[in-house]
Each structure stands twice: as C-alpha cells, then as structure tokens.
Amino acid sequence: MKFIQKWQSTLLLLLGLTVAFTACKNDTEPEAVLSITSVNPTTAPIGSTITITGTQFNSTPASNTVTFGGNAIANVVTASPTQLVVTVPSNAQNGPITVMTGAGRSAISTQTFTLGARPVVQVQGEITTNTTWTRNNVYLLRGFVYVTNGAVLTIESGTLIKGGEPSTDPAGQQRGGTLIIEKGGRIEARGTAAQPIVFTSNRPAGQRGYGDWGGVVLVGRAPHNRPAATTLEGGIRGTMGTDAIANDNSGTLQYVRIEFAGIALTNANNSEINGLTLYAVGSGTTIDHVQVSYSGDDAYEWFGGTVNAKYLVAHRTFDDDWDTDWGYTGRVQFAVSLRDPAIADQSFSNGFESDNFNPGEPATAANAGLPLTAPIFANVSNFAFSGAPSTAFAAPASGAYQSAMHLRRNTAISIYNSVFVGYPEGLRLDGTATLANATAGTLDLRGITLANVGIANSTTSIPVRGAGGITDAQAQEFFNATARNNQVIPSASLATLLLNANNFSLTNPNFLPQTGSPLLQGAVTGGKLADSFFTATTYRGAFGTENWTQGWTNWDPQNTNYN
Structure with a gap:
C-alpha cells in the first residue's frame, strides 16, 4: 500500500510539472516575415522583366506593390508566395527594390538595382518601310510582327530582340511574339562572331522555357509543290502562291541565335511555329551561322524553296x-x-x-x-x-x-x-x-x-x-x-x-x-x-x-x- 501511495504521489508530481512547463511555453509561433532574398538580374532596362525571390509574397499579383528606387511602381506579371516576376517601370530609378503586400507589410532588397543603359522598344503590327534596329536598344516583339512587301528590316550586329509571351499580344489573340518576313520583304540580320544577333525569351534568367515566344519566319516566292491557296501553319497570314522564283531573296541571317521559340498556338495539328521556319525561301537568301536552342517544336523546317x-x-x-x-x-x-x-x-x-x-x-x-x-x-x-x-x-x-x-x-x-x-x-x-x-x-x-x-x-x-x-x-x-x-x-x-x-x-x-x-x-x-x-x-x-x-x-x- 505504501508503494502504491508513493507511486501516485510521483505521478501527481510529474503531472504538475508538465502543466507548469506547458503554461510557460509560448503557444504562438513567430509569424513568417515578408522578405526579399534575391533579385535577378540586378541590372535591366525599362520594360524588361526581372525575378524577385523571397518569402510571404501575396499569390495575387495585384496585391503586391513593387517599387524601384523610390516611387516607381512596377507591373507584377506573376506571383507566388516565394517569387514575383515584374516589369521594370518607365520611371524606375537606381536603388533598392521594395515589396509591400496587401497585409501592410513591406520588405526592402539588400541588393541594389541598376537601370540598364538600353531602353526597350516595343514592336507590334506591321513594318511597312525600311527600318533599322540598333544594338543600343532592346526590341520586344508583341504578337505577330510582319515585315511587308517592299520593306527591309536591317538589324545591327549585337542587337538583342526578345519575344513576348502570348499575354503580351496587343490583338488579344494570345499569339507569342513572332517576326514574320512576308513575300517581297527582307531581313538583313548580319551579326558577327564577336557580336551575334540574339532572339530570345522575354523572361528572366532561370525562368525561360520551350516555346516562350513564336520564332522567326521567312516567307518567299521560290518553287514548292503545294496548291497556291495552301495556308501557312500556325495562323500566319498569307498563302504559298505560285511565284516560282528560284533565286528569290528574303535577305540575310548570319551569326544569329534564336532561343526558346517554337510555340504551339493551339492543340490542333499544324498550329506550331518552329525556331526558324522557311516557306518557299529562294536561293538568293543567305543563311549561315545560325543557332536554334530550346525550340518548342522543330529547330528548322523548310517548306519548299531553294534556299x-x-x-x-x-x-x-x-x-x-x-x-x-x-x-x-x-x-x-x-x-x-x-x-x-x-x-x-x-x-x-x-x-x-x-x-x-x-x-x-x-x-x-x-x-x-x-x-x-x-x-x-x-x-x-x-x-x-x-x-x-x-x-x-x-x-x-x-x-x-x-x-x-x-x-x-x-x-x-x-x-x-x-x-x-x-x-x-x-x-x-x-x-x-x-x-x-x-x-x-x-x-x-x-x-x-x-x-x-x-x-x-x-x-x-x-x-x-x-x-x-x-x-x-x-x-x-x-x-x-x-x-x-x-x-x-x-x-x-x-x-x-x-x-x-x-x-x-x-x-x-x-x-x-x-x-x-x-x-x-x-x-x-x-x-x-x-x-x-x-x-x-x-x-x-x-x-x-x-x-x-x-x-x-x-x-x-x-x-x-x-x-
């Protein structure tokens, strides 16, 4: 009996200590902190996109307010609790980046953002006159961009062209940025080994993927074997026609890179655009030193032609x-x-x-x-x-x-x-x-x-x-x-x-x-x-x-x- 009483006393003592320790414990875990852990890249021009990584961001893009070096408010493209993809605003300034959420919390980056020297020139619709793109700018293709009959697009060596994702299509048709040289139009893209011309994704480093944008399409007047009324794939306007000019000239592609293109526009057959697509392009066209990387469809496709x-x-x-x-x-x-x-x-x-x-x-x-x-x-x-x-x-x-x-x-x-x-x-x-x-x-x-x-x-x-x-x-x-x-x-x-x-x-x-x-x-x-x-x-x-x-x-x- 004495043993049982002693055991009961010990048990009560242990229970008491447990209650005491429990009472002393803080039941409330520390609230997660809004923070910015990295900005990539830390240098970018106006109109480009960057990735902000951190914690406790709001998953609704509009519920995050991102400012660049002051009061310049950026457009938030996508949002998750740990990552924001934002567009550098037109009035951005050098300095830290601040993120504020709908909960009234804010965080400031330890990395300093520097505005890039090259402005972004947005391109959409038609190019109907002779035009030159220079290495001093970054060019953003929005939707289908056509170089029309009689127009010549000249691109300097070292020029950077980015293809906008489908959401940037100004026509609202969800078409990724695509450069299309129509019959009678020309592209003169002459890069060099030291300064190649680069077509790439508009997404920041680490966020790019297959088919981010459309690609580069040349449409010529050389012979092919399809009916004249045959339409072009991927929703591109125009037909194959019956010109049959073997030495037709669509221009020049030399020392050119095309990256993350090749987009599937719909789930239907033949609705894709390749990295480099060539329709009836003639032998007067010059193509050498071209790299197509991460194409979401074919790297190169030749539809007729003699190029x-x-x-x-x-x-x-x-x-x-x-x-x-x-x-x-x-x-x-x-x-x-x-x-x-x-x-x-x-x-x-x-x-x-x-x-x-x-x-x-x-x-x-x-x-x-x-x-x-x-x-x-x-x-x-x-x-x-x-x-x-x-x-x-x-x-x-x-x-x-x-x-x-x-x-x-x-x-x-x-x-x-x-x-x-x-x-x-x-x-x-x-x-x-x-x-x-x-x-x-x-x-x-x-x-x-x-x-x-x-x-x-x-x-x-x-x-x-x-x-x-x-x-x-x-x-x-x-x-x-x-x-x-x-x-x-x-x-x-x-x-x-x-x-x-x-x-x-x-x-x-x-x-x-x-x-x-x-x-x-x-x-x-x-x-x-x-x-x-x-x-x-x-x-x-x-x-x-x-x-x-x-x-x-x-x-x-x-x-x-x-x-």
Missing part, C-alpha cells in the same frame, strides 16, 4: 532538328544537333524528318509537274543518347525518341558524310514511293555512320528498318550496299569513334573528334557533292579540326542575363 545554308546548330530541340517538306530542294552543309535525352515530343522526335507532303503517296508522274522534296545535306552530326538509347519518357517530355532519319512520303532527300549517335533507330525508310526514289538514286545516303543506335536488350529494335510497305530487309539492302560506304557501329564499340570527352555536355560541348578518330577520314566524294556549293572534306560529320561554333554560340542561354 541554301551552312553552319547550323540545333540545341536541345523538343521535336525534330531538320524537317524538310513541300518540295524543298536546297543544299545544307555543316550542321550539328545536340539533344537533351530527357526531352522529346509526342509526335516522336527525329534528327531528320523528311516528307514530300502528307500523304505524298503514291508517287504521281513527275510529282504532278511540281518539285519533289530533294534537298542535299552534307556533314551533319546528330548526338542524342551517350548511353543506351531509350523510348521511355516522363514529363517534361511529351513523347519519345524514334529515328536519326525518318524518310517518308515520297521524299528524295540525299544525306552524305554524316554521323548519328544515340537513337533508338538509325534509319526508318517509310513508304513504297520513298523506296522507289531510293532505288532510282534520287534519294541517296552515302558515307553515313550510325553509332549506338537501337534499344538495349530489345528483340525488335534494329538500326535500319522499313515501314509503310517497305520490309526491314529492303531497307537494309539499300543502306548496307557496299558502294554506299555506310557503317553501323555497335553500342559496345562507341568508344572506338574517339569522340571528344565533352561531346555530350549540354552546357559546354566540344564536338571535335580526338586525334586518330576514324571520323576524320572516310568521306565520300563526287556525285551530287560535286556541286560548287559544297566544301570538299575528308571527314564525316560536321567537324574536322576546326570548331566553327566557337565564339558566337551560347550553350547555356537559360542562365544568361540578357539586358
């Missing part, structure tokens, strides 16, 4: 890199694509996708008198997976990789001295009319190296296959013919190519093969390559011993402050 190009870069494309349609017959040499293995499109992403037109089968007599899609590409390098290629995907991808080359719908493309590494399939030869072109020699593949193609441990994955009435054996017989000098390098032997150690680096690549690489020799010559447009080479792929991407490309535009 030639050299030194092209496709970086981290969402869909296809090189897409040819509607009777394109130009020539392209020296082109490189570096893919992000985690990003592919629901339509299945390819290196090359080449069509005559859809359906494009069966072949008609002389293509009904219109040009057959028959471009000539030489010295192309496409790099996807450094490890085992895969057809699996997860967000942010919307689909899987398919082929290094998907040639279909009666195309007669020719590809020479090119290298494709890391695709689930090397070549998909698709359609009986396409096979007829291959048999006739109008479609030609020679000096091709396929490496690390196929899916590991798959019984159905093969490097070269047929589709659309072509058997695998027929496709392989064509590709593997001795006279073509093509080769397939198994995944286990990829190291024998002696690729550069940084070949697959997404932010700092180097594509120059190592000394002794078999890619530095074995190029085919003659035939269609005898055309004076082509530079004679001894190597396969886009690179021998010269790195022509050096100085003017940007492999990490996501983290570049453009102001």
Whole structure:
C-alpha cells in the first residue's frame, strides 16, 4: 500500500510539472516575415522583366506593390508566395527594390538595382518601310510582327530582340511574339562572331522555357509543290502562291541565335511555329551561322524553296532538328544537333524528318509537274543518347525518341558524310514511293555512320528498318550496299569513334573528334557533292579540326542575363 501511495504521489508530481512547463511555453509561433532574398538580374532596362525571390509574397499579383528606387511602381506579371516576376517601370530609378503586400507589410532588397543603359522598344503590327534596329536598344516583339512587301528590316550586329509571351499580344489573340518576313520583304540580320544577333525569351534568367515566344519566319516566292491557296501553319497570314522564283531573296541571317521559340498556338495539328521556319525561301537568301536552342517544336523546317545554308546548330530541340517538306530542294552543309535525352515530343522526335507532303503517296508522274522534296545535306552530326538509347519518357517530355532519319512520303532527300549517335533507330525508310526514289538514286545516303543506335536488350529494335510497305530487309539492302560506304557501329564499340570527352555536355560541348578518330577520314566524294556549293572534306560529320561554333554560340542561354 505504501508503494502504491508513493507511486501516485510521483505521478501527481510529474503531472504538475508538465502543466507548469506547458503554461510557460509560448503557444504562438513567430509569424513568417515578408522578405526579399534575391533579385535577378540586378541590372535591366525599362520594360524588361526581372525575378524577385523571397518569402510571404501575396499569390495575387495585384496585391503586391513593387517599387524601384523610390516611387516607381512596377507591373507584377506573376506571383507566388516565394517569387514575383515584374516589369521594370518607365520611371524606375537606381536603388533598392521594395515589396509591400496587401497585409501592410513591406520588405526592402539588400541588393541594389541598376537601370540598364538600353531602353526597350516595343514592336507590334506591321513594318511597312525600311527600318533599322540598333544594338543600343532592346526590341520586344508583341504578337505577330510582319515585315511587308517592299520593306527591309536591317538589324545591327549585337542587337538583342526578345519575344513576348502570348499575354503580351496587343490583338488579344494570345499569339507569342513572332517576326514574320512576308513575300517581297527582307531581313538583313548580319551579326558577327564577336557580336551575334540574339532572339530570345522575354523572361528572366532561370525562368525561360520551350516555346516562350513564336520564332522567326521567312516567307518567299521560290518553287514548292503545294496548291497556291495552301495556308501557312500556325495562323500566319498569307498563302504559298505560285511565284516560282528560284533565286528569290528574303535577305540575310548570319551569326544569329534564336532561343526558346517554337510555340504551339493551339492543340490542333499544324498550329506550331518552329525556331526558324522557311516557306518557299529562294536561293538568293543567305543563311549561315545560325543557332536554334530550346525550340518548342522543330529547330528548322523548310517548306519548299531553294534556299541554301551552312553552319547550323540545333540545341536541345523538343521535336525534330531538320524537317524538310513541300518540295524543298536546297543544299545544307555543316550542321550539328545536340539533344537533351530527357526531352522529346509526342509526335516522336527525329534528327531528320523528311516528307514530300502528307500523304505524298503514291508517287504521281513527275510529282504532278511540281518539285519533289530533294534537298542535299552534307556533314551533319546528330548526338542524342551517350548511353543506351531509350523510348521511355516522363514529363517534361511529351513523347519519345524514334529515328536519326525518318524518310517518308515520297521524299528524295540525299544525306552524305554524316554521323548519328544515340537513337533508338538509325534509319526508318517509310513508304513504297520513298523506296522507289531510293532505288532510282534520287534519294541517296552515302558515307553515313550510325553509332549506338537501337534499344538495349530489345528483340525488335534494329538500326535500319522499313515501314509503310517497305520490309526491314529492303531497307537494309539499300543502306548496307557496299558502294554506299555506310557503317553501323555497335553500342559496345562507341568508344572506338574517339569522340571528344565533352561531346555530350549540354552546357559546354566540344564536338571535335580526338586525334586518330576514324571520323576524320572516310568521306565520300563526287556525285551530287560535286556541286560548287559544297566544301570538299575528308571527314564525316560536321567537324574536322576546326570548331566553327566557337565564339558566337551560347550553350547555356537559360542562365544568361540578357539586358
């Protein structure tokens, strides 16, 4: 009994102490503090957007008041509890940034904001007279901007052009900023290696993404194979027409970067705009040293036309890199694509996708008198997976990789001295009319190296296959013919190519093969390559011993402050 009484006494004592400690405890947690932890960038011109990171912001944009160095109130574009994206106001001053919320609380940045030297010039509607854009300004495209017949848009080297997101469309049609050179109009964008011309997203560093804006579109008067009334994709005004001026001149693109373009305007088919879209552009146009990065659709797409190009870069494309349609017959040499293995499109992403037109089968007599899609590409390098290629995907991808080359719908493309590494399939030869072109020699593949193609441990994955009435054996017989000098390098032997150690680096690549690489020799010559447009080479792929991407490309535009 004494033990029980003692135990009860001890329990009461413990309960008393618990109550006492509980009474002493402060039940109210400290209220979260409104704060600004960073401003990015800290220097920007009027009209550009910056990101303010912190805590306890109001999720309703209008409930946050942001001032720049005094009483200059900014427009808040988007808001979350930890991040505000705001537009630098016209009367902004140098100094700290202040955020006030609807709760009456305020915070001041420890970083000093400095107003950029270049003002933002907003561009919308039509450019109908000769106009020059200078490097002293930043230009913001709002909605569809058309350079009309007879007008010339000249862009100085080093000029920065930003594409506005759909919400900036002054017509209220939610069209991302897009520069469209119409028939008879011209663009003269002549950058230099030291001062390239940059088209990029209007979002701040770290906030950019695929398809932030539309892209650059050239519409010419060269031959194509579609009816005159065929409309342009993506809601762009105008039709293909019947001008058929082979040497038509849409201007010049030299040392130009196009970043975060390629927007899907609706969920309907053919409603996209590519990074660089070329409709019936003629051979009088000059295109060289162009980089398209983070395109939300294809990097480059040629719809008919005769335009030639050299030194092209496709970086981290969402869909296809090189897409040819509607009777394109130009020539392209020296082109490189570096893919992000985690990003592919629901339509299945390819290196090359080449069509005559859809359906494009069966072949008609002389293509009904219109040009057959028959471009000539030489010295192309496409790099996807450094490890085992895969057809699996997860967000942010919307689909899987398919082929290094998907040639279909009666195309007669020719590809020479090119290298494709890391695709689930090397070549998909698709359609009986396409096979007829291959048999006739109008479609030609020679000096091709396929490496690390196929899916590991798959019984159905093969490097070269047929589709659309072509058997695998027929496709392989064509590709593997001795006279073509093509080769397939198994995944286990990829190291024998002696690729550069940084070949697959997404932010700092180097594509120059190592000394002794078999890619530095074995190029085919003659035939269609005898055309004076082509530079004679001894190597396969886009690179021998010269790195022509050096100085003017940007492999990490996501983290570049453009102001």
